[in-house]
Amino acid sequence: MAVYTNLSAADLADLIDAYDVGTLVSAKGIAEGVSNSNWLVETTQDRFILTMYEARVAVADLPFFLDLLDHLAGKGSPVPRTIHDRDGASFRMVRGKAVALIEFLPGVSVDEPSPAQARAVGTALAGLHRNGGDFRGQRANAMALPAWRDLFERCGTAGLASIDAALPALVARELEDLAHDWPADLPRTAIHADLFPDNVLLLGDRVSGLIDFYFACTDQAAYDLAVTHAAWCFGRGGAFRPDIAAALMEGYCAARPLSEAERAALPVLARGAALRFIATRAYDWLHTPADALVTRKDPLDFARRLVFYREAGHSAFAAIA
């Protein structure tokens, strides 16, 4: 979370002039987004988020991400629209980096959601999956099982063991099981693939924004639900929150009922979701200096969730009686 690149007031004013949005009134670098620089920009007309894409986001992927926002917003999903410049472009290059101007949405991210909030998030996610079905852009999920395996190989067995002695065996077993059990034929759509609480803006119990679509891709909808389940349904101490899980599932299924096959696959998909975050967090853990100012996220949080999903099976996705 940082502003990686300094843009001068003159750079910013020039950039804003390329859009039909009024003139620059204020710009504050905001501590949001893991790998991009972001500014909250105010003009004489409105407020916007200005995002500068740093190394982790490929410029070739931007049309997918930015057009998807427009597609979803056009169909009523609470996602920010991309502002196009006077030439109609969805992004521009500034000092060698791509930048996009994106609608500002109100709302705050919650740490500890209520069931009502989880229900609203489920409904918003289902709406995203319904609305994304006819989006013409396609992007393979670059964070699917082969990528997890690659990240774990780059961590090395010794590296994983340095995080926790039991981690190498857990990872090896799951990689093997999931390669065998992973479903292939569930309904596919545009998915968010990273819908943590950080990426949801709420006004009370209403979802005012789904943001940060930079892992979005074309993949099985039920996997996105499993990611969201793994990201939302555990309390601060790590304990499973059945009330949150039930509300999330209820909100989702009310707007997009799951097929039998999707429902059957959820425990496996949730183990995959947990393994996906273990992979990136373990890699970052081993490749970030311990004294760096970036907060490393503990890979073991998701190792515990993975073990939970193995043990709980379908009960993790059950309604509360």
Place this chain on the structure above:
Amino acid sequence: MAVYTNLSAADLADLIDAYDVGTLVSAKGIAEGVSNSNWLVETTQDRFILTMYEARVAVADLPFFLDLLDHLAGKGSPVPRTIHDRDGASFRMVRGKAVALIEFLPGVSVDEPSPAQARAVGTALAGLHRNGGDFRGQRANAMALPAWRDLFERCGTAGLASIDAALPALVARELEDLAHDWPADLPRTAIHADLFPDNVLLLGDRVSGLIDFYFACTDQAAYDLAVTHAAWCFGRGGAFRPDIAAALMEGYCAARPLSEAERAALPVLARGAALRFIATRAYDWLHTPADALVTRKDPLDFARRLVFYREAGHSAFAAIA
């Protein structure tokens, strides 16, 4: 520049409820302020800067800083007002740290000011000095010569020499000369003491905000002008900008003419201003790991300015013919 402390949405909503400013709509951590955490907060009524004071700001000093903002704003200086809570308090404690809610002002900070902008900054600074004269709060300048000497002692001769071989001799000579030559009887008022371009918001050529008063104190007005001169009148490559300097002086003197004694003291005061920033930057340079994500500011920038002020004398403050 960072957000050091995480405040949850619930913390933020509770905090905002303590003020008569509407309900929380949005809060973004902003990358501003060297030693505080800051959020740009929007409520149903208005926007605000929420500042949480981290270790460097003493809570005992907050009444001086926050009341000074109200005093100056009340007299028409472009500084943000402090919002008082429902009990009239200018700051509150949250999770053991003091927080204040401060008026949001538009404008952007410039890297390379124009003469018209420098003139406006000079006028705004003079206004601050005029308006601060009858402020009843008093705070000694904690960053005066004894503090510089102390910081240099904690750097050590070897430490300073590791930055530049010539630095120990330059510092020793200046400390001695300035202790002897420092004026004591110039007009005193509330001063900003750190008016770098970062701390000035501009809308075109108009000063819309003077911000970040956390070095403010009671001291000689002409010293504050010298600090501002040293902070503004050198271009990106380090070269003195006589056009900017002349405009700054012109803007200042039009609103608050300098006495003969003040004018005579400016070269010495500017050397002191330069030495003050060498002191803090050298200390931070030697005490910040080279691979930390915090940008260390090069102490030699101000060593060069100090040498410039020694050589230029009064000509640095002259009008352009």
